[in-house]
Amino acid sequence: MAPVITCIEDLRRQFRRVTPTMFYDYCESGSYTEQTFRENVTDFDKLRFRQRVAVDMTNRTLKTTMLGNEVALPLALSPVGSTGMMRADGEIKAAKAALKYGVPFSLSTMSICSMEAVAEATQAPFWYQLYVMRDHEYTNNAVDRAKACGVSALIVTLDLQILGQRHKDLVNGLTAPPRPTLSAIADLSTRWRWGLEMLGTKNRSFGNIVGHAKDVGNLASLTSWANEQFDPRLDWDKVAQLRDRWGGKLILKGILDPEEARKAVELGADAIIVSNHGGRQLDGALSTIRVLPSIVREVKGEVEIWLDSGIRTGQDILKALALGADATMIGRAYIYGLGAMGERGVTTALDVLGKELDTTMALCGRRDIRDVNRDILLVPEDFEGRWADEPTVG
Numbered sequence: 552m553a554p555v556i557t558c559i560e561d562l563r564r565q566f567r568r569v570t571p572t573m574f575y576d577y578c579e580s581g582s583y584t585e586q587t588f589r590e591n592v593t594d595f596d597k598l599r600f601r602q603r604v605a606v607d608m609t610n611r612t613l614k615t616t617m618l619g620n621e622v623a624l625p626l627a628l629s630p631v632g633s634t635g636m637m638r639a640d641g642e643i644k645a646a647k648a649a650l651k652y653g654v655p656f657s658l659s660t661m662s663i664c665s666m667e668a669v670a671e672a673t674q675a676p677f678w679y680q681l682y683v684m685r686d687h688e689y690t691n692n693a694v695d696r697a698k699a700c701g702v703s704a705l706i707v708t709l710d711l712q713i714l715g716q717r718h719k720d721l722v723n724g725l726t727a728p729p730r731p732t733l734s735a736i737a738d739l740s741t742r743w744r745w746g747l748e749m750l751g752t753k754n755r756s757f758g759n760i761v762g763h764a765k766d767v768g769n770l771a772s773l774t775s776w777a778n779e780q781f782d783p784r785l786d787w788d789k790v791a792q793l794r795d796r797w798g799g800k801l802i803l804k805g806i807l808d809p810e811e812a813r814k815a816v817e818l819g820a821d822a823i824i825v826s827n828h829g830g831r832q833l834d835g836a837l838s839t840i841r842v843l844p845s846i847v848r849e850v851k852g853e854v855e856i857w858l859d860s861g862i863r864t865g866q867d868i869l870k871a872l873a874l875g876a877d878a879t880m881i882g883r884a885y886i887y888g889l890g891a892m893g894e895r896g897v898t899t900a901l902d903v904l905g906k907e908l909d910t911t912m913a914l915c916g917r918r919d920i921r922d923v924n925r926d927i928l929l930v931p932e933d934f935e936g937r938w939a940d941e942p943t944v945g
């Protein structure tokens with residue numbers, strides 16, 4: 552019997568049941584002690600809503616715009632590497648679900664299905680996320696390929712010049728596709744549906760890289776290439792060069808500080824994603840919902856401010872909007888759905904979040920998502936944290 556899905560947590564449980572441990576763990580972990588990974592979720596719980604009653608609740612709308620285009624919800628799918636390992640052809644399935652629902656989809660540099668394959672399968676524009684690699688020829692080509700694919704906005708991720716370690720990936724010997732070790736075979740043998748679907752697709756390696764980067768023709772060299780190739784020299788000048796080469800809508804991802812939000816505005820970004828990579832990079836960084844107010848104070852109205860990291864409910868989305876975000880993004884929440892039930896699972900995740908958002912907005916006395924503001928929220932006085940100043944010397 553099909554499981555009853557009431558919330559995103561139900562999808563996570565189902566995802567865990569049907570997915571090889573290596574890929575479940577890859578998704579469901581943060582770097583090092585996982586403090587930031589945990590707090591991304593638990594810090595939303597510190598905020599409360601103000602209930603309003605006897606307000607007409609008819610004719611509600613969740614529609615808004617992102618980069619000038621109408622979206623069904625103030626929500627987009629964040630770029631997630633190896634999505635096509637969570638479920639065969641995962642990027643294509645997620646892109647199709649997003650398209651039908653009316654929210655933007657972002658494709659990762661480290662996706663399994665190539666941007667060309669996603670463009671062909673969906674016949675619709677999507678966003679492409681760029682990791683800047685040491686191999687600048689590869690990076691420049693990726694920008695040109697994105698243009699040729701009709702990609703409608705480029706996301707440059709700024710918070711992954713070097714990799715934060717996720718312990719479980721080392722223990723599991725994570726590779727895409729999995730190497731046939733004894734433990735991997737034992738794991739995969741209990742996930743037969745996943746395996747059967749994988750056998751039915753040719754998309755089983757990093758499609759944006761194999762055949763496009765020098766010296767990467769086979770898988771053995773690919774894993775080391777990916778780990779060694781993120782460019783530690785990435786700086787604002789390089790971002791400006793990419794902006795000029797791309798020439799289209801630009802989204803900067805990984806902004807966690809008002810000073811850098813200001814730089815993004817000066818650089819001409821169309822949107823920033825307030826993100827700590829879902830707690831996968833700087834362990835000990837603040838959760839995004841706690842830094843959001845300081846970024847809103849700095850750049851609200853000058854650039855679109857979107858937030859990801861930790862969103863698991865429609866209530867979380869509403870809290871982010873109330874604190875000043877123009878929209879939100881989700882990573883794991885849709886990956887759980889994809890892994891659990893394929894394209895239908897992504898649609899279910901969007902449905903769950905949309906309904907939670909709609910009901911919560913109504914109970915806060917609002918009918919139009921664009922009218923949501925700080926008035927609906929109760930924020931603890933110390934929510935942003937009162938941090939000691941830098942000690943002065945002498």
Ligand SMILES: Cc1cc2nc3c(=O)[nH]c(=O)nc-3n(C[C@H](O)[C@H](O)[C@H](O)COP(=O)(O)O)c2cc1C
Pocket residue numbers: 577578579591629630631632633659660661680708804826827828829830831859860861862880881882883884
């Ligand atoms: C399994 C996984 C892989 C990810 N891969 C990428 C990636 O390739 N590029 C990127 O910019 N962000 C990547 N991210 C970060 C997401 O884009 C997003 O910032 C994060 O998932 C948001 O947190 P949430 O999962 O709590 O919603 C990844 C996140 C996860 C969970």
